[in-house]
Amino acid sequence: MTSVIENNAAEPYAAYFAGLMSDPLAGLSHAIRNLRREGFSRLEEMGFPSQEDEDWRFLNVSPIVRGRFLPPPPAAAHEGEVRALLDSAAIAGLDSYRVVFVNGRFRKDLSSLAGLPKAVFAGSLAEALASPLQTRVEEHLGKHLAPKFNGFAALNAAMIEDGAVIFVPRGGVLDKPLELVFVSVPVENPFSTHPRNLVLIEPTAQASVIETYIGEPGAAYFTNAATEVLVSEGARLSWYKVQREAQGAYHVAATQIVQERDSTVAHLALNFGGAIVRNDINLYIGGEGATGVLDGLYMISGRQWCDTHTRIDHAKPNCESHELYKGILDDNARGVFNGRIYVHQDAQKTDAKQTNQTLLLSDTAQINANPQLEIFADDVKCTHGATIGQIDEDHVFYLQTRGIPKDEAKSLLTYAFANDIVRRIAIDPLRVAVEKIVLAAREAPTDFVI
Amino acid sequence: MLEIRNLHANVEGAEILHGIDLTVRAGEVHAIMGPNGSGKSTLAQIIAGRDCYEVTEGTILFDGKNLLELEPEERACEGIFLAFQYPVEIPGVSNTYFLKAALNAVRKYRGEDELDAVEFLSLVREKMKLLGMSEDLMNRSVNEGFSGGEKKRNEIFQMAVLSPRLAVLDETDSGLDIDALKIVANGVNALRSPDRAILVVTHYQRLLDYIVPDYVHVLANGRIVKSGGKDLALELEEKGYSWIDEPASV
Numbered sequence: 078m079t080s081v082i083e084n085n086a087a088e089p090y091a092a093y094f095a096g097l098m099s100d101p102l103a104g105l106s107h108a109i110r111n112l113r114r115e116g117f118s119r120l121e122e123m124g125f126p127s128q129e130d131e132d133w134r135f136l137n138v139s140p141i142v143r144g145r146f147l148p149p150p151p152a153a154a155h156e157g158e159v160r161a162l163l164d165s166a167a168i169a170g171l172d173s174y175r176v177v178f179v180n181g182r183f184r185k186d187l188s189s190l191a192g193l194p195k196a197v198f199a200g201s202l203a204e205a206l207a208s209p210l211q212t213r214v215e216e217h218l219g220k221h222l223a224p225k226f227n228g229f230a231a232l233n234a235a236m237i238e239d240g241a242v243i244f245v246p247r248g249g250v251l252d253k254p255l256e257l258v259f260v261s262v263p264v265e266n267p268f269s270t271h272p273r274n275l276v277l278i279e280p281t282a283q284a285s286v287i288e289t290y291i292g293e294p295g296a297a298y299f300t301n302a303a304t305e306v307l308v309s310e311g312a313r314l315s316w317y318k319v320q321r322e323a324q325g326a327y328h329v330a331a332t333q334i335v336q337e338r339d340s341t342v343a344h345l346a347l348n349f350g351g352a353i354v355r356n357d358i359n360l361y362i363g364g365e366g367a368t369g370v371l372d373g374l375y376m377i378s379g380r381q382w383c384d385t386h387t388r389i390d391h392a393k394p395n396c397e398s399h400e401l402y403k404g405i406l407d408d409n410a411r412g413v414f415n416g417r418i419y420v421h422q423d424a425q426k427t428d429a430k431q432t433n434q435t436l437l438l439s440d441t442a443q444i445n446a447n448p449q450l451e452i453f454a455d456d457v458k459c460t461h462g463a464t465i466g467q468i469d470e471d472h473v474f475y476l477q478t479r480g481i482p483k484d485e486a487k488s489l490l491t492y493a494f495a496n497d498i499v500r501r502i503a504i505d506p507l508r509v510a511v512e513k514i515v516l517a518a519r520e521a522p523t524d525f526v527i
Numbered sequence: 528m529l530e531i532r533n534l535h536a537n538v539e540g541a542e543i544l545h546g547i548d549l550t551v552r553a554g555e556v557h558a559i560m561g562p563n564g565s566g567k568s569t570l571a572q573i574i575a576g577r578d579c580y581e582v583t584e585g586t587i588l589f590d591g592k593n594l595l596e597l598e599p600e601e602r603a604c605e606g607i608f609l610a611f612q613y614p615v616e617i618p619g620v621s622n623t624y625f626l627k628a629a630l631n632a633v634r635k636y637r638g639e640d641e642l643d644a645v646e647f648l649s650l651v652r653e654k655m656k657l658l659g660m661s662e663d664l665m666n667r668s669v670n671e672g673f674s675g676g677e678k679k680r681n682e683i684f685q686m687a688v689l690s691p692r693l694a695v696l697d698e699t700d701s702g703l704d705i706d707a708l709k710i711v712a713n714g715v716n717a718l719r720s721p722d723r724a725i726l727v728v729t730h731y732q733r734l735l736d737y738i739v740p741d742y743v744h745v746l747a748n749g750r751i752v753k754s755g756g757k758d759l760a761l762e763l764e765e766k767g768y769s770w771i772d773e774p775a776s777v
């Protein structure tokens with residue numbers, strides 16, 4: 078990786094990093110300190126990605142880099158705002174476990190974990206490291222998503238203070254969805270958070286997780302998340318990411334999911350907020366008979382940027398992957414969808430399907446869509462398709478001739494486009510909440526979904 | 528009710544309608560026949576408000592109102608309904624919701640209260656029965672995956688729910704089997720009343736056996752070249768269009 082700013086990328090974080098390393102309370106464990114150290118030196122070496130890097134060429138991250146955002150001072154958040162924001166993030170009618178972070182720090186008092194099945198763990202990294210899970214955590218953290226992945230992942234590792242850990246033991250079933258809620262509220266200065274999450278779903282266990290990011294409107298901050306997920310043999314995981322950061326916020330997130338044999342993963346990403354958003358979602362299908370699904374919807378307007386890079390590795394034979402990503406862009410919004418599917422030589426009988434569809438609601442919105450299939454096995458079925466379109470005027474006219482005003486007709490058709498993704502949300506209250514978000518964005522009526 | 532005077536219309540710069548005059552009074556049924564490409568659908572779409580056609584001359588009045596100044600949805604709310612020759616499929620929008628949104632938009636425009644769920648359902652059930660629409664079709668996306676005949680039936684079903692004052696049916700009979708044709712005709716006839724009018728575009732006498740017109744017009748090359756009573760349709764069926772003299776060109 079090349080970078081124009083490589084020599085001083087780590088410099089703004091050096092003092093904070095040194096403070097972390099010398100603070101016994103923030104020490105967490107020896108392994109974590111090593112991971113931090115590795116992160117910091119990787120950042121020094123690599124710098125942040127720039128538009129000269131192939132994978133970052135459409136996204137200008139210099140506002141993030143120039144911002145030199147540091148983690149906020151502890152306990153500076155305004156409690157009233159925190160509660161109001163948490164309320165607005167609440168999913169009506171959803172019975173769930175909740176792990177809550179405010180400005181990057183775990184808040185046990187705001188979390189709700191009562192009744193968690195025995196031997197299931199959900200909580201903060203610090204708690205996990207102080208529990209019998211310590212060795213498991215140290216064994217996996219930083220192994221699946223290494224600091225060298227890119228400069229942001231390196232920074233995340235260097236800044237590790239907190240994050241969520243989920244552990245579901247062999248055969249365990251999480252009886253309710255588990256929410257990870259990352260709340261950002263304004264403090265004195267613009268700040269950064271670096272959630273570091275680790276999820277271990279043991280053989281034949283089952284869980285569904287909702288990862289939510291929400292920010293106080295007007296708050297200036299940078300979320301830099303890294304999430305590692307291991308789904309073991311025969312396990313099933315549904316994952317929903319709901320990104321509703323503040324309008325002016327920056328959000329960079331890398332997720333690495335590793336699947337073992339006969340496991341099933343469905344990851345669905347919903348991106349609505351943020352000024353500059355970059356998601357890297359990597360699915361490594363490393364065992365036979367596994368199925369992986371990556372779905373996503375992003376809906377942006379104004380001057381928002383949303384860049385999604387997915388990579389699916391088919392490393393073993395007889396696996397399936399399905400990917401459907403949809404984007405809705407209005408005004409001057411810009412989107413990037415880069416979907417890479419990498420079929421290793423060994424991965425015969427792979428069945429991989431990728432679809433990317435974009436709806437442009439204005440003449441000035443832009444999308445760069447780029448499927449990348451790299452296939453090194455000879456007996457595989459791989460398809461991809463990308464469409465970019467506008468609202469069909471014939472459809473608008475048809476609805477108008479039935480009395481529906483033009484604007485409403487357009488909202489309805491926009492919603493119908495999004496609905497392909499929305500209806501895949503298997504948690505009913507979440508689906509209803511997302512419908513509302515989508516409809517509010519288009520100011521459409523609320524009850525026409527199929 | 529509907530008064531079309533000297534209507535000229537272009538599409539992409541080429542004139543398609545070369546001066547149409549047509550008067551439809553309340554209570555009447557008019558049939559428009561004519562060769563392929565003569566401008567029948569163009570006329571129907573212009574009445575509904577399609578903006579890809581440019582009206583270069585002439586007027587359309589509906590109950591004395593200048594129709595050409597109204598948006599398509601306003602025309603619908605005023606009581607105009609077009610059953611499309613080629614209804615579009617709209618994936619993701621449920622038929623039921625769509626109909627409810629349409630009906631409530633029309634009611635709102637007329638200053639009537641929106642129907643509640645129960646009232647809506649009972650109205651829909653009644654009209655479903657009239658048109659033999661299955662529950663399954665109602666729960667699908669608008670026209671998505673419907674057969675040709677099912678789409679046409681759905682058009683008339685929508686018409687029955689919205690109960691317009693002027694229904695323009697563009698080749699609603701094409702694609703319908705004999706039984707469906709009777710059902711659809713029955714649905715159309717149920718709408719007939721002294722304060723409503725119907726404009727039927729068709730190629731076949733068959734439909735007119737069921738929906739008996741008061742007047743039949745022949746549209747050829749963008750002009751109405753002949754008008755007559757219901758017997759004209761029979762004559763056309765027998766002899767085709769060639770015997771009709773083209774009017775002297777203007």
Ligand SMILES: Nc1ncnc2c1ncn2[C@@H]1O[C@H](COP(=O)(O)OP(=O)(O)OP(=O)(O)O)[C@@H](O)[C@H]1O
Nearest residue numbers: 538539543561562563564565566567568569570579
């Ligand atoms: N949007 C359009 N763009 C270009 N040409 C058009 C368009 N709409 C209609 N036309 C042309 O105008 C003429 C009249 O078409 P129209 O569809 O009104 O005919 P019609 O009488 O309904 O024919 P049919 O009996 O086949 O349905 C045709 O020559 C057609 O090709």
Ligand SMILES: [Mg+2]
Nearest residue numbers: 567568569612
């Ligand atoms: Mg036609």
